Amino acid sequence: ILNVEQSPQSLHVQEGDSTNFTCSFPSSNFYALHWYRWETAKSPEALFVMTLNGDEKKKGRISATLNTKEGYSYLYIKGSQPEDSATYLCAAWGDYKLSFGAGTTVTVRA
């Protein structure tokens, strides 16, 4: 099992504000880092798959960075909207499987 940790466990953000949160993972034998968004009553949906150190990916107002040498990734939400309310999961790939963190639950207040 790869030890993947996410912080904080939950956060509240005012509509229009930006926020970010962290995923840490073992830096040795790194292969890939996944981010998923899981909205209530829906299936987890992929946001990013990242493999290269220094990589930065963007999807609309959401972006992510990756540091494989120190073993962390940040997810940023710019100008939060109510529809961004969800649990964000990160997962590290190793031994033909993903190991998931416990997630960061984001609640956007209008």
Next chain:
Amino acid sequence: DGGITQSPKYLFRKEGQNVTLSCEQNLNHDAMYWYRQDPGQGLRLIYYSQIVNDFQKGDIAEGYSVSREKKESFPLTVTSAQKNPTAFYLCASSIGSDTQYFGPGTRLTVL
């Protein structure tokens, strides 16, 4: 429409019963996975299969069994040996280490 389906959406089990959760995909993915989610925890891997007729135990395989006789199908049986089966179960598929696509899930409750 390509996708991954799970059935049933809700399932109730009596003590001592075995139950089987269905997972089907038409994405032509070789790899399939079963996860369990409990409140306040992340997804934990039960079993995974990289190819037809082959599967491996995940992190919490005790009390569960699977089969992979067809590429499209990866059913999960929750046996009476699973002491705390009440949970939300998610099935997923992928091409190797690429994006995993998830089904809608099955919520299992033990009566």
